[in-house]
Amino acid sequence: MATTYVGERLKRLEDPELIVGAGNYMDDITLPGMAHVAILHSPYAHARILSVDTSRATALPGVVAVFTGKDMEADTNALPCAWQAGSVTNNVNTPRPLAVDEVHFVGDPVAFVVAEDLYTARDALDLIEVEYEPLPTVVDAEQATQEGAPQLHENAPNNVCMHWTAGNQAGTDTAFDQAEVVVSQKLINQRLIPTAMETRGAIGSYNAGTDEYTLWLSSQAPHVHRLLLAAFVLNVPEHKIRVIAPDIGGGFGSKIFIYPDMAIVAWASRKLNRPMKWIEDRQENYLWTSHGRDHTTHAEIAGTRDGKITGLRAKTYANLGGYLSSIAPGIPTTLYGRMATGVYKIPNTFVEVFGVYTNTAPVDAYRGAGRPEATYLVERMVDRFAREIGMDPAEVRRKNFIQPEDFPYDNGLGMLPYDSGDYEKALNRALELVGYQELRQQQTEALAQGRYIGVGFSSYVEVCGVAPSAWIGLNGQGWGAGLWESANVKVHLTGKVVVTTGTAPHGQGHVTTFSQIVADELGIPIEDVVVQYGDTQGQPFGLGTYGSRSLAVGGTAIHRSVTKIKDKAKKIAAHLLEASEEDLVWQDGKFMVKGSPDAAKTIQELALAAHVGYSLPPGMEPFLDETTYHDPPNCTFPFGTHICVVEVDPETGKVEFLRYLAVDDVGNVINPLIVDGQLHGGIVQGMAQAMWEQGVYDESGQLVTGTLMDYAIPKASMVPNFELDRTVTPTDVNPFGAKGAGEAGTIASAPAVVNAVVDALKPFGITHLDMPLTPERLWRAIQEKRNQPSDSATAPTGGSHPPGDASTPASGAGA
C-alpha cells in the first residue's frame, strides 16, 4: 500500500469548503453582545489636530461610545517597527493606534465609533467634528529629500529615515571610470496597492473573569501579532492574549503587519466589556493598509562592447510613507539591495538606498517584497545594455550568468550564498520552447508589414525560505527576531494524524501540500491527516507565512517532527517484534524485520501501542507526539527565465499579449498543480504592475486611485494563457529539495513584459518606458519619436501617417 502523494497534481483539500461558501472569514464571525466599530480617517495628508468634538456623534441613538487619540494615549503605545534595517533606529516613527496631535497621510486614524450596528457606526462618523490645521505635503520620495521640502517628523531631517548601502563603492566607481560602455536610466517602480480579495478585519473579545483577550485578526502571522500587541502596544502580558486567524482571503504581505485597528478592538472590548468587530471596507483598505514598491532609482550599468557586464550602480529612493510599517525598512535593503545583481556575475556593484518619509500610506512588503524591484532594476538595465551594444538580449544574459560550478555563490552584497542554480539551462529551455529563432524571424516579417511585435526576457533569481535567524537577526540585517518555524505532529490511537504548524496559510494550499508530505512519510492515506493552523492557543509559536518560506522552513519542521515520530515508532516496533532496531526497515508504511515481511507493524498499530502504553520499551513515554523548531542553514534561491511576446498597436498604444512562457526552477515540487497556480497568480500580479496598476497621489496627498473603478487590478480576460515549464535543480537546504514558488511569478513577469514592449517599439528608437505601460504612455512615446526629426532615419513614417492606413508601414527600420 505504498502511497505516494508527493509530486502528484492533487486538487486542493481546502477548496470544497470554500467553494460551497462554508468558509469562516472575518465577517462571518458573530459573537453574543458584539458591538461594531467604525474608524474615522484623516482627510488631510498632513495636518495638526486642533480639536476633536465627539458630542454630536455620541448623542446619536445606537452609538455606544466615541473615542479619540487622547482617550487611548495613556493605555497604549505606538506600534512597533520590527525590522529596523539600515540604522533606522534613531528615527523610527510608527503610528499610534489613533493619531493624537498630527496626521501624516490621508487615512491616518483619528477617532472611532462603537455602535450597536454598523450602519449607526458609519452614520456617526459624519458627526465627529475634527478641526485640522493643514500643513504642507510631499508625496514623492526623491522630492521629499530635497532642501525645503515639507518635513514630516522632527527626528528625520530631510525626511530621510535611513541611508543604506551595499557593495563596493570604490571598485564600482573605478569600473565605471574604465568602462567601454555605460548606460544610465532612471527607473520608476511605481506604488502598488495590495488588493487581497478579502479586506482586513479585527474582532476583540475581553473576558473580565479571566482578564484574557481573544482577538480574531486578518493575519499572516498570528503568533507574531500576539507578541507585538502584547509586548509593545497594549501593555498586556502575552499569555493573556489569544489570536485566531480564521479563513483569510489573501494577503500578499499586507496581512503580516500590525495595524491600529488590532489595538483598537482589543482596547475597546475591555473598556466597554463587549466584543468589538471592525471590518475594513475597500476604500479604507486602499487608504491605509500598507502599500507596496514605490521606488525611484537612478541606475547605471557598465560593460564591454563584447557583452561583459563590469559594473552596476544604483541610487534608490524608497518611499516608506507617513510612518514605518512593521517590516518596511527591511524590504528596500536586505530584500532589494542585496539581490541587485540577480543571476549575473557582476564584479563591481554598489547600491545606495534612501528610505524616505512622505505624506502617503505606509509602504511595506508586497508579493515579492524587494525582489521584484531588484529584478526589475537588473533585468531592465541588462536589456538597456544589450540594446546599447547591439547584442541579442538572450546572448548578453548567457555571457554573464553565474555558472553552475560557482555555487554556493556569494554575490558580494551581503546576501547569503545562493544555494544552487543552472541559469543557462532554464534560459535555453525557454528559448527552445518559444522557438526563438523563428520568433525573431516573425518579428522582422511583421515589422515589414507595419506590425510591432516585441520579445522580452526576464531571467531572475530570488531569495526565499527566509531565513537563518543567525543571519537575519544578527548580521547587520536589523530583523528584530529569529525566523525559524515550528511544527507539532501527533499520531492518535486511531492512526489519524494531527499536524499543527506555525505557518499561517491564507490561500497557499498548505493543508494539501503538508498532508501530501506527511501521508507519504507515514505511509497513510491523505484523508488521515489534518493540518491545523492560525490559532495561538494549542499551536506552537510560528513566525508566519510570507516570503515563500512556509514549505522550505515550516514544511521542514513538519518533516523533522515526522522523522522523530518514526524514530520513536521504530523503537516500539522493535520492542513489539522482539527484534533489534538495526534489523528493521521502513517499507510500504510499515516497520518490518529484514527478510520477514510478515513480522511487521504499521504506523497505525504502533500509534495504538504508543497510546495504550502497556507494552512500551522500558522508560519510554506514551504517545507519538513530536515538536520541532526548525531554523534552516540557508535561504533558498529559485530562478528561471520568462519570455513575453507582445504586439503594440501604434495607433492607440495598446498592448496585446501574444505569448507568455515561463521556465521556472523552484527545485523539487510537492504539488505541481499548486505550484502552477502560484505561478499563474504571480505572473498575473507582475503583469499587472507592468500594464495596469498604479497607486497615484495628487500633490496634496489625496489618493486619486482610491477605488476599484480607478485602480486597475487584472482580470482573467486581460491576460494570455501561460505556457509553463520547469527545470529542476534541487536545493540541499531542506529535505525536500524544494525552493519556494509563492513569489517567483511576480518577481519575474514585470520586467519580461516591459522588455517585450520596449523591444516592440525599438523601430521607433524607444529605449525605455516606465510602468504601467498605459496605452497613452506608449502612444505619446511613439508620437514624440515620430515628431523628432533627428530620429527620422530610424522611426517609421512621419507624424501624420496617411489617412486610412491602419498599418503604418515601416520605412526600412529594424533590418
Add this chain to the structure above:
Amino acid sequence: MIPGQFDYHAPTTVQEAVQLLQEHGDEAKVLAGGHSLVPLMRLRLAAPSVLVDINRIPELRGINRTNGTVTIGATTTHATIERSEVLKRVLPMLPAAATVIGDPMVRNRGTFGGSLAHADPAGDWPAVALALNAEMRIVGPDGERTVPAGEFFVDLLTSAVEPGELLTHVSIPVPGGNVGMSYQKFGHPASGYAVTGVAAIVTLYENNYCLDCSIAITGAGTKATRATETENALRNQTLDEATMAQAAEQAGTGIDFLGDIYASEEYRQQLVKVYTKRALLAALHAANEGQSAEAQKTL
C-alpha cells in the same frame, strides 16, 4: 462603504411609481439595476432619502418587435439584450454592445433604461441609442412624452428625464436596406467603462455606395455625441478604408472632451479618430457580409 438611511418603495405600476416620485421630488431616486446609484450611495456621494425601486413593474421589462420598431422596456437587463435572438437578427449592434458592458454580474443586474437615464458620459448605451435614432418614452405627472435620443442626453450625468418623471421604454426603428452596424470600444482597465466607444451604422447601395450613415461617440466627452461632420462626409460617397479614415479625422468635432489620469483629452481625441475609423470599417464589413452579431464580433 455603508450608505446613509433611506426609505424604500417598490411600486408595481408606472402610475404608482410616478406618484411616488412626484410626492418625494428631489429627495427621491429611481432604483433600477442599481449599478450606478448604489456605488454612489455606498461612497456617500449620493444620499437620496427615498428610493423608488421599479424592478417590480412588469410592463417595464422585456423586448417587443412590432412592424418596423423594437421597443425595449427600461428595466430590461444588459444580459437580456445580449441574449436576445430578435435583436441579433434585426439590431445586432445592441447584443454585440451588451457583451462589452462590465462583466456578467453587471450585465445580469444593470438595465438598459437605467444606463440611459443616468447619462454617464462613459456609458455604452448612449452612443448606441444615439446612432440608432432611438426614441425615449417618458412618463410624468402630466402624462407621457417622447424624446428623440438626439435631445435626450443633455449634459454630464444629465438626461431629459426631469425629477418626478420615469423613463419607461425605448423605441428603436429597425433600419431597412443593406445595413451594417458595429460598436467599437476602448474600455478602461479598472472600471470597464468606455474611454471611447463608437457606434457606427452604414446603409449601402451597390458597390459600397453610402446612402446613409450614423455615428455616435461616447466616453470621450461630457455626453454622447453624433459625429455629424463625419456622417456628412461619407453620405453619397463610395466607402473604402481611405475615405472612412479621412472622414474619421473630423469625428471629434463638437465633443466637449474630458481628460483624467488614465487618458488625457489629447489622447481621447486620437482614440475617437481611430475607433470611428474602426467602427466604420466593421460596419462596412458587416454590411458586406450580411449583418450578424457574429460577423461583428470577429472584427
